[in-house]
Amino acid sequence: MGEFDLIAHYFKRPARRSPLGVGDDCALLAPAAGMQLAVSSDMLVEGRHFLSTVDTARLGHKALAVNLSDLAACGAKPLAFTLALALPAVDEAWLAGFSRGMFALAEAHDCELVGGDTTRGPLNICITVFGEVPAGAALLRSGARPGDELWVSGTLGDARLALEVFRGTLDLPAELFAMARMRMEQPTPRVALGLALRGIASAAADVSDGLLGDLGHILRASGVGATVDADAATGCIDLLAHPVAASADLPLALLRTCALSGGDDYELVFTAPAAAHASVLQAGRDAQTRVRCIGRIDATPGLRIVDAQGAPLDQHFSSFDHFSA
Template sequence: MEFDLIARHFTRATPGAVLGVGDDCALLAPTPGMQLAVSSDMLLEGRHFSPQDSPAGLGHKSLAVNLSDLAAMGATPRWATLAIALPEANDAWLTAFARGFFRMADQHGIELVGGDTTRGPLTISITVMGEVPPGEALRRDGARPGDDVWVSGVIGSAAMALAYRQGRLFMEQVDAARVLPALYLPTPRVALGIALRGVASSAIDISDGLLGDLGHILQRSQRGARLEFAALPTLPVVQAYLHEKVARDCVLAGGDDYELCFTAPPGKHDAVRAAAGNAGVAVTRIGHITAEPGLAVVAPDGQPLPFERTGYDHFAA
């Protein structure tokens, strides 16, 4: 049954691989002179998604969150493997999941070349592989004092959608409808990551929360940062709820945005704008890197804005 399931739902032509699905291993031939960027992510039912979530949306999101890691490194997507545990072999569910997965794969030119299936609690684990020229990968350790801090797109929408779904934030239904797509159908900024090669001094994707993920850059770079809360890019519907603490927390530490947070020297302002224009993505300068360690957020009145949480804790209860 396992091999029939794989053949029906996850076997497609892989012209970019020497050998794809169907053997003990895939055989891959990276482009000569390129470095491989490899990342893995796991999604667990009840922890990262609900049993009621759309399987097509889950297929989309499970690959999108992995592609976001490649985007943060400026890597071009090439191949992926999928390991999935299933409570049962439900053909209708798998057909929808594969549709969402391969729609995202086709958008970014990534091929599924292997994986595994077994019976168990619904768990999805994906490994992605991309390519980047030597010395051009975007890393977390390159931020320097005076660098501008930028983010792509808008932030906070997915976390507000989750807060609404969990009953922690009460929103009008018409407002909730504007933020829910960010939670279920994130957009990995692959083209922007590639365009930022040679421009950004450091980068990370915002998966666990702006403050927490920027904190990883600061830790690796041994620097600090000062952010302007009023500059953080959010949807108008999000701004309408920022008088509530839970909404501010969603913007600063909510996560699930899968936007890029990156730094660049002030002299590369025009290059950043050009890269964003080429990628078709809006970017916003939200602060700057400081020599002194520590992360500060400044309110519109110029006073420090207190925050209790910086991001999602994968081991919290």
């Protein structure tokens, strides 16, 4: 199977948003009147972002999900995406699973594949996604203000727990490991919540490299500091609600590390004025996504980590960095 046969068989779909589909040198997109384009690219490299043993349908899902998560953090509605794919060889079973998982998520968000590239090489997946947001309404990292509440969506730390099992540093009961692995390999982009938070949240970022690291982007862009309740964040670990979690006897220090520093969550960390507390909760209900307040924004720069009683923690937390990890 040649390159263009591969594209036609696994990736060509009827064109809707781009009149040229995937068969020309460029895609053509026109945002609606009064809208801005939101554009983001993410790359997934085998051995760095995913394991060779991952189910290919889950990998196709995740490849697009990590990009949709960026749109969610901006409050943008997905429109279309391009796919650049390097393959060691043509593996039709791999391609069938990958494209099935990717297109299932694309269809769920009405997001159209409009172009890209394929080549032979080490397995590498790069997607660029396009969304639209009303001019001036995008959620940015630079809007946090002292007194704002600090929130997170969904579940934190579960993906990191799965990674620790793969690393051989942790044993989990089979049921818990299956849940954690699902969160690691098939995250849920919080697009609906991002849309619901427009006009409510003051700043937002997606949690990809770890909560504290991604919160740090907001703090630097906004010129503020924050106090984070480590135990409130740890309460966002979904596995802890499972009936067999108590038997796993997971150390509190490990749980705090997973919640605060674990990557691959693809949740939203965001800020909102304290007066908007009820509105944030309603946005979560509208988006059918759990939201939890885990701290506050401070005028004093820096990050302060405390326990549920407000006592400072001396535990060190560090998020993922591609060039230091």
